[in-house]
Amino acid sequence: VEASIPEPQREAWRKHQVKGFKDQDGFEREVVRHVETTLARSMYNCDESAAYSATALAIRDLLIRRWNRTQQRQTFTDSKRVYYLSLEFLMGRTLDNAMLNLGNKELAKAGLSELGFRIEDVIQQEQDAALGNGGLGRLAACFLDSLASLNYPAWGYGLRYRYGIFKQEIIDGYQVEVPDYWLDFNPWEFPRHDVTVDIQFYGHVVKSTDENGRVVHRWEGGETVKAVAYDVPIPGYGTSTTNNLRLWSSKAASGEFDFQKFNSGDYESSVADQQRAETISAVLYPNDNLERGKELRLKQQYFWVAASLYDIIRRFKKTKRPWSEFPEKVAIQLNDTHPTLAIVELQRILVDLEGLEWDKAWNIVVNTFGYTNHTVLPEALEKWSVPLLQHLLPRHMQIIYDINLFFLQTVEREFPGNFGLLRDVSIIEESQPKMVRMAFLALVGSHKVNGVAELHSDLIKTTIFKDFVQIFGPDKFTNVTNGITPRRWLHQANPRLSELISSKTGGYGFLKDLTQLNRLEEHINDADFRREWAEIKYANKVRLAKHIKETTGVTVNPRALFDVQVKRIHEYKRQQMNIFGAIHRYLKLKAMTPEERAKQLPRVSIFGGKAAPGYWMAKQIIHLINSVGAVVNNDKDIGDLLKVVFIEDYNVSKAEMIIPASDISEHISTAGTEASGTSNMKFVLNGGLIIGTCDGANIEITREIGEDHIFLFGTLAEHVEELRHSHLYGKHELNPDLARVFEEIEKGTFGNPDGFASLISAVREHGDFYLVSDDFQSYIDTHAQVDVAYRDQEAWITSCIKSVASMGFFSSDRCITEYAEEIWNIEPLKVKDEDD
Numbered sequence: 107v108e109a110s111i112p113e114p115q116r117e118a119w120r121k122h123q124v125k126g127f128k129d130q131d132g133f134e135r136e137v138v139r140h141v142e143t144t145l146a147r148s149m150y151n152c153d154e155s156a157a158y159s160a161t162a163l164a165i166r167d168l169l170i171r172r173w174n175r176t177q178q179r180q181t182f183t184d185s186k187r188v189y190y191l192s193l194e195f196l197m198g199r200t201l202d203n204a205m206l207n208l209g210n211k212e213l214a215k216a217g218l219s220e221l222g223f224r225i226e227d228v229i230q231q232e233q234d235a236a237l238g239n240g241g242l243g244r245l246a247a248c249f250l251d252s253l254a255s256l257n258y259p260a261w262g263y264g265l266r267y268r269y270g271i272f273k274q275e276i277i278d279g280y281q282v283e284v285p286d287y288w289l290d291f292n293p294w295e296f297p298r299h300d301v302t303v304d305i306q307f308y309g310h311v312v313k314s315t316d317e318n319g320r321v322v323h324r325w326e327g328g329e330t331v332k333a334v335a336y337d338v339p340i341p342g343y344g345t346s347t348t349n350n351l352r353l354w355s356s357k358a359a360s361g362e363f364d365f366q367k368f369n370s371g372d373y374e375s376s377v378a379d380q381q382r383a384e385t386i387s388a389v390l391y392p393n394d395n396l397e398r399g400k401e402l403r404l405k406q407q408y409f410w411v412a413a414s415l416y417d418i419i420r421r422f423k424k425t426k427r428p429w430s431e432f433p434e435k436v437a438i439q440l441n442d443t444h445p446t447l448a449i450v451e452l453q454r455i456l457v458d459l460e461g462l463e464w465d466k467a468w469n470i471v472v473n474t475f476g477y478t479n480h481t482v483l484p485e486a487l488e489k490w491s492v493p494l495l496q497h498l499l500p501r502h503m504q505i506i507y508d509i510n511l512f513f514l515q516t517v518e519r520e521f522p523g524n525f526g527l528l529r530d531v532s533i534i535e536e537s538q539p540k541m542v543r544m545a546f547l548a549l550v551g552s553h554k555v556n557g558v559a560e561l562h563s564d565l566i567k568t569t570i571f572k573d574f575v576q577i578f579g580p581d582k583f584t585n586v587t588n589g590i591t592p593r594r595w596l597h598q599a600n601p602r603l604s605e606l607i608s609s610k611t612g613g614y615g616f617l618k619d620l621t622q623l624n625r626l627e628e629h630i631n632d633a634d635f636r637r638e639w640a641e642i643k644y645a646n647k648v649r650l651a652k653h654i655k656e657t658t659g660v661t662v663n664p665r666a667l668f669d670v671q672v673k674r675i676h677e678y679k680r681q682q683m684n685i686f687g688a689i690h691r692y693l694k695l696k697a698m699t700p701e702e703r704a705k706q707l708p709r710v711s712i713f714g715g716k717a718a719p720g721y722w723m724a725k726q727i728i729h730l731i732n733s734v735g736a737v738v739n740n741d742k743d744i745g746d747l748l749k750v751v752f753i754e755d756y757n758v759s760k761a762e763m764i765i766p767a768s769d770i771s772e773h774i775s776t777a778g779t780e781a782s783g784t785s786n787m788k789f790v791l792n793g794g795l796i797i798g799t800c801d802g803a804n805i806e807i808t809r810e811i812g813e814d815h816i817f818l819f820g821t822l823a824e825h826v827e828e829l830r831h832s833h834l835y836g837k838h839e840l841n842p843d844l845a846r847v848f849e850e851i852e853k854g855t856f857g858n859p860d861g862f863a864s865l866i867s868a869v870r871e872h873g874d875f876y877l878v879s880d881d882f883q884s885y886i887d888t889h890a891q892v893d894v895a896y897r898d899q900e901a902w903i904t905s906c907i908k909s910v911a912s913m914g915f916f917s918s919d920r921c922i923t924e925y926a927e928e929i930w931n932i933e934p935l936k937v938k939d940e941d942d
């Protein structure tokens with residue numbers, strides 16, 4: 107159906123085109139209008155929540171106009187687009203970010219004040235959009251911000267989970283999970299009930315021969331579910347470009363609502379069918395760096411991937427170009443292996459539905475896709491069982507077998523008779539049951555594979571993908587070191603620091619070109635600047651201390667050194683080593699005379715992070731932290747010298763408050779396990795120093811800021827394997843200080859030790875896989891150096907300023923530019939700034 111208005115009637119449209127507000131008065135008018143009409147309230151019952159809703163709606167009106175213009179322009183110019191496929195987008199709040207990117211926050215602040223509200227309180231009303239677990243999901247959100255800010259034609263594709271990551275409550279020191287039902291009021295999404303795709307599951311494959319004698323396969327699905335699009339506008343900073351994040355929601359397909367059951371009076375079971383369909387997009391799987399092989403997860407993946415590809419192809423087909431030009435107009439990036447089925451689905455569409463030759467189709471597929479690996483941890487590498495795939499997606503399983511066959515044939519041609527190699531690189535693992543190795547499939551089906559920090563990109567070439575470097579050559583592999591958006595992680599999270607930086611670097615240009623931070627070097631000896639710098643850090647610490655008091659009841663001294671470790675709880679990230687270190691500190695303080703104690707530096711050990719609901723060890727770590735806090739925080743001998751706090755429900759909004767308040771933060775993963783880390787970048791950018799291992803992006807941070815400004819310790823990645831081996835087959839002597847810590851835990855000093863036994867035995871009896879004992883001495887020694895360094899406040903501040911000045915490299919703008927030029931081959935496209 108032609109929905110476009112004919113030219114003679116367009117005059118009326120142009121005349122009545124909605125103009126957004128330009129000034130404070132216009133903003134106030136729009137807020138009042140939304141309160142009185144959209145929300146059906148008035149000045150007599152407008153609370154902060156209504157003020158938030160109306161403000162969000164007023165801002166959203168501006169976004170959607172820019173969104174429309176951006177999409178029209180990208181379509182008219184027939185630009186190549188990149189599609190970022192990610193099962194997770196950890197967006198956090200939107201209102202503040204949208205106002206900052208549009209450049210109208212000051213006007214909104216004044217307008218809200220005139221209407222009787224404080225903008226800070228209004229902003230706080232918003233719930234986080236928490237459609238992600240941790241680093242992988244937040245990276246996707248930073249990428250969207252950079253793509254729009256750099257004017258790249260780009261769409262994100264994801265799932266519209268009804269429940270995001272659970273909310274964490276701490277009850278009696280234990281984590282309790284509470285569902286995150288966040289969609290009650292979400293002004294940032296636009297349902298597109300007209301944009302739907304029917305997705306098939308199960309069924310069987312019909313094989314036949316066409317008139318040319320060619321074998322053709324037709325998949326007849328057994329279940330159909332409808333995907334409905336929800337669009338979220340993504341504004342760039344200081345540009346009109348507003349990209350789209352399209353999230354799919356599942357519904358029963360129209361034919362699926364079983365009228366037979368309905369008419370025969372079985373109303374309940376026909377509603378049950380409806381609900382079963384909606385289950386697909388109901389909940390985000392709450393595991394970080396762990397795959398559990400659940401059927402519903404596989405259904406989510408195919409549902410999302412099939413809907414997204416259908417949508418992308420529909421858009422391509424409108425251009426009437428031949429299929430061979432598909433990779434010139436479309437780049438698709440796979441955020442980890444979760445969307446790998448897209449490779450198989452595109453091959454299926456091209457061969458089965460469009461009738462292309464296998465090789466021609468495969469060439470298009472490989473030139474379209476890029477794959478980013480985010481981990482080498484074996485437990486996080488996706489494998490799906492062949493029987494499950496066969497059952498859920500019978501045609502796809504056949505295609506995977508064919509992809510594997512043709513791939514192994516090329517390997518056999520190049521390395522004849524090397525059966526070991528064939529077995530090792532096979533996409534199908536010959537286990538019981540057989541498994542599909544998704545990382546291998548993603549690699550074979552993409553033209554580029556990248557890791558997310560230099561060490562990690564080297565490691566994938568020597569470990570999990572070693573044999574593939576031989577087969578494809580090294581050029582298929584590349585590194586793109588992660589980055590973060592300075593808009594959210596500096597300007598929004600730390601407005602005073604951002605303002606101070608702008609006053610010294612010649613305005614806010616650094617938010618678009620982060621390398622301009624190096625201009626701070628010139629001011630390193632400016633006493634007023636340094637004083638203000640210190641004052642800002644202190645004010646941020648006071649704000650965090652207030653939050654800690656309100657939420658945990660613990661009083662912390664903002665003059666103490668704030669030592670922060672906030673991230674998902676995982677054995678490889680070694681929060682257990684941190685809390686053992688805190689116990690060691692406590693024991694040392696207890697053993698001192700009051701005179702000695704009086705000379706010690708007060709410290710607050712701050713933890714935060716969620717444990718996957720099924721991850722027993724991680725939950726014990728949380729319990730130990732809280733148990734230690736309960737003892738230490740109430741010990742009269744200790745007072746302010748040590749506090750241990752666990753901040754409940756760590757999420758993006760909490761991060762925005764916690765990170766600017768850190769003096770030192772911990773990035774202490776066993777070397778070779780943390781692919782990159784991105785919070786390390788956020789902490790340094792906000793004027794905190796870090797203690798860390800030689801792992802992930804810590805290494806490149808050190809290279810940029812200089813090793814005098816970072817506290818590095820611990821085993822190097824190249825020695826990890828031999829140490830693990832010696833734990834199992836040689837003798838493994840426990841570090842004596844750590845032994846003392848264990849003794850104290852086992853004595854019951856921190857409550858019933860039964861629950862903590864597994865944390866201790868993992869180190870003492872079960873091979874200490876994460877090298878906690880090996881690294882413990884250098885860890886506590888390095889913390890002692892931190893204490894000494896912090897006492898010299900002038901030198902400390904110098905280190906902080908110099909570090910911030912050197913952080914330009916870690917902008918996600920740099921990172922996205924590398925992807926655009928090296929992997930996607932796309933160009934920026936400026937959208938005209940309309941005079942609105």
Ligand code: AZC
Pocket residue numbers: 240241242243245394395396442479480481486558588780781782783784802
């Ligand atoms: C994470 C990595 O653990 C983290 O080091 C990295 O910074 C982040 O991705 C972004 O690249 N990986 C994950 O969250 N999950 C998986 C499956 O790798």
